Amino acid sequence: MKLPPLHATRLRRAARHRFGWRKLRPDQLAAMRAVMKRRDTLVVLPTGAGKSAVYQVPATLLPGPTVVISPLLALQQDQIAALNDRDRPELRAVRISSAESPAQQAAALEDIRQGRARFLFTTPEQLSNPDRLTEVRALRPALVAVDEAHCISAWGHDFRPDYLALGHLIRGLGRPPVVALTATASPPVRDDIIARLGLHKPRVVVAGLDRANLFLEVANCATEDYRWRRLITLLGAEERPGIVYVPTRRAAEELSARLTTAGFAAEFYHGGMPAGAREELHERFLADQVPVMVATSAFGMGIDKPNIRWVVHMALPDAPDSYLQEIGRAGRDGEQARALLLWRAEDVGLRRYFTGGAPDPDELRDLAALLRSGPLSRTALRERTGLGARKLGQLVALLEQVGAATTLPNHRLDSPQYAPQPVDAATAALAEAERQQTVQRSRTDMMRAFAETRSCRGQTLLAYFGEQMPRPCGHCDNCHAGDGVPGDGGTTAAGRDPDDTPFPVHSSVRHPEWGSGLVLGYEADKMTVLFDEVGYKTLSVPVVSEQGLLVPAGD
Structure with a gap:
């Protein structure tokens, strides 16, 4: 369904009258329009670029409350205070978390129920309680906003095991549209967010990662x-x-x-x-x-x-x-x-x-075997295995990825019907962990490449995220030293003639040894490719062209 222009007008009007924001940036408006279409949306905008506005403005126009899931109580409190300081009923926010007493939590739910508040802030731990999930579902939320969404990804820099069940929890809420927000997400993190939250054909908005100041x-x-x-x-x-x-x-x-x-x-x-x-x-x-x-x-x-x-x-x-x-x-x-x-x-x-060593195969095997005994809560699993919450979460995530564990609608963990035998599950999970460690090492290699580059640092950094900068940034030490100065016009983001790039940016390629990959960008005579199995690699463009190291993925 094509969104009528009226919706964009309503969004701008709501931003101006209810929040005092006289203008919306194109990337903000694009994400808001997707939310208004009831479409799942993944938003990657830099810190301070107004990510919260992406869900707050549409929330004032949608027919129902918005549930905001965020990992830190301090972060929630800042956003709640910013909304309530505007002293407008349609912007009022309440919270249910470990910081509120049972009476305060009940009052917060009643305020949402009676229309006295529109935003309900909470945490994954609260929604993991089946009774609480039922109460929130009864509010019939129109939208779920997942803030700091990179926390759900094992590739993210602040991975939190309690976020892993969010996809199941959102389905337990009746599966309203979801907007996931983060300030930084490389391609594998984006893919992980989409998969773990179960986003359906999401609109992905990635913009403005460069900070000129x-x-x-x-x-x-x-x-x-x-x-x-x-x-x-x-x-x-x-x-x-x-x-x-x-x-x-x-x-x-x-x-x-x-x-x-x-x-x-x-x-x-x-x-x-x-x-x-x-x-x-x-x-x-x-x-x-x-x-x-x-x-x-x-x-x-x-x-x-x-x-x-x-x-x-x-x-x-x-x-x-x-x-x-x-x-x-x-x-x-x-x-x-x-x-x-x-x-x-x-x-x-x-x-x-x-980065650590490989997980213990015996722990993986024993956990896979324990799951075959019947559905168990995470608390019960911690008691039975002696594993800490973080380590248990990481092992469960590995077993889920190899088909040896699944999260049930009641949030208990179980073994799927056709799960591999515990020994085979441990072997497959160990191989997956080793692949992930290989990719993680490649990410550190990319960080070192950023530190060592004599080219524009802004271009080098954004290439990692699959974003292109039309010309050197002008706000890094290399640009000021002259190393990152742009050449003649008619070049790509990395200063290369478009006819001199063997594969378009964001195209899929295949390497005879490393398998499938995604072209992220070019810098001088080098290209960055993210391979599924071995992570990030920086390749010489002349060598790739002369030796035919890469071919289009479909060939």
């Missing part, structure tokens, strides 16, 4: 002392606040102490801290009471702070996915900001270590 800078540090001195130099020259990302909890604690001793007041943040302490630090940072936050990747989601002036990485990130998400927290006010990556070759070995 963010200066990208990389330094290869020969020694740890040089890395420290580069950090001190930045702190002496730049305004506060800022974030320093480090790879380990110990590094966060040690660096924050060293900075404070050097006269730069700093705090540390990591996932091993008590929840109350993390929440307090989060609030203090938002209130400009922490000038320098030294943190692991655990510090990030929910940081809706406009005046972060810089983000420094004190080691090579694990992948461009997490790097783009983390630097995107700087300069959200539109003012100039810096993203400085200080890396050493030794960082790659650390990332290899974090």
Whole structure:
């Protein structure tokens, strides 16, 4: 059904009158129009680009409440406060979570039921309760918005096992249309989001990943002392606040102490801290009471702070996915900001270590056998196996991918009718885990390639996400040094003549050894291809052309 122009007009009017937004960006409007068509939608927009508007504006026009599923209570609270501060009944938001008492949860549901509120914020854990799911389904939601949707993907940089059941939970809500939102999702993450949420022929909107106000800078540090001195130099020259990302909890604690001793007041943040302490630090940072936050990747989601002036990485990130998400927290006010990556070759070995070894085949076999004994809840499985929630989630995800586990409508886990025998299931799951680790290593290789490139960093980074930049970005160290300066006109995003690209961007190809792949982009005389089995590879265009290394997938 073609959407009448009237719908676009209504969306713009609602954005202006109810939210005060005088203009909608084309990508926002395209996603909103898909939502108004009751079409599943996946939206990838950079941090601070108005992803929430994509579901909030249509929600005011749809005939029913909108359920918003988000992983962090602090992130939810910020969005709830922003909606309720407008003091409009049609924008009122309520929440059911572990932070509310049973009486408050009942009142929130009643407010939705009586039309006194339109947005219901919640978490996957709440919907995992069958009684709660029934209550929310009875509200007849018109839309489900899944925020930070990359959390559902094992490829995502903030994977959360409790998100894995979301596709089943949404079906339990009566399967209303779904809009999934994230600030960074490479092609495999997008595919995973679509598959795990069960999105039906979704409209995928990926736009605006380049941040022109963010200066990208990389330094290869020969020694740890040089890395420290580069950090001190930045702190002496730049305004506060800022974030320093480090790879380990110990590094966060040690660096924050060293900075404070050097006269730069700093705090540390990591996932091993008590929840109350993390929440307090989060609030203090938002209130400009922490000038320098030294943190692991655990510090990030929910940081809706406009005046972060810089983000420094004190080691090579694990992948461009997490790097783009983390630097995107700087300069959200539109003012100039810096993203400085200080890396050493030794960082790659650390990332290899974090990737971890293969899962225990005995644990996979025993879990597959246990599932054959009958449906069990995740709590029961944890008690029977002694596995932690995260590890159990990862093993279940592997078994699901090889047909040895399935999630039932009542959220219990079971073994499918034609599941492989436990030993065979463990073997297949182990092979799948090894494939995933190969792809993960390739993502770290792409991060290193970004750090080492002498071409435009903006083009290199966006090529990983399958996006093309018409000309060098002009806001990276290489562009300022002259290495990323564009050539003559009539070139592709990577400065290549269109007639000199052996395969179109986003075309499917096949390699005799690596199998099927997707062409993501070109940079100078190189091309980036994402292969299903071995991950990201950077190939020489002349070699590909001369030796016929790739052929169209259909040949």
